[in-house]
Amino acid sequence: MYDLTMTFCRVQEFYESPFKAIRGKKFTLVDFMKIYSKANGNFTYPLDWGGFNVPGPVIADLYAKGIDDYNIYDSIIEDIHNSINEKLKQKNHYYLIGANNNKTTIEHEVCHAFYFLDQEYKKKVNKELSKLDRKVYKKMTDVLLNIGYNKVVLLDELQAYLITDSSLIDDNIKLNKKELLNKTDVVLELKHFYKKYKKSVDSK
8 A cells, every 4th residue: 555655746736736836747756745744743644645646638737847866766657658548549548547355446436437437427427516505515525625625626526425435524514404305316416327328337
């Protein structure tokens, strides 16, 4: 797990870090470790995360900007990136995921892949999320923001958590009966659509 987290660390944080000095910027791992440690009391990154998801165009952008402290983990991601692109007609149109051996974590990352790669899937999911009561939506997204997600990926993260395992969110919010019913209805629709969509993909 240490190797997995450190392999994805730079590219994942480049994609969606909550730290403005890191997200979308050229940075060294030492700089990131200092910022992360200041925010969390220590550099606990390898213990904090078990799944990763990054769009191909983001990986291309990272390497185009250049890396001053290039290391073996950067080499692994770059080799994967180049290997995938050799097989694609549309360069960078892929989604790279990494996860521990937890089935739920893997499903969570697959949700992200579907959301990025298929616009119809994304459109349908966003339509369902729009049915959430505003207060319910705010309570859930506040949890995601508080644990370190960036606001630009909230819809994507929310759909992935609600489809696979929303316990992280549920354990940190309180909903009245009306709000709970609203959330339940949306979750059931999302799960139903995901299963149907995944089945169609698996059959291809």
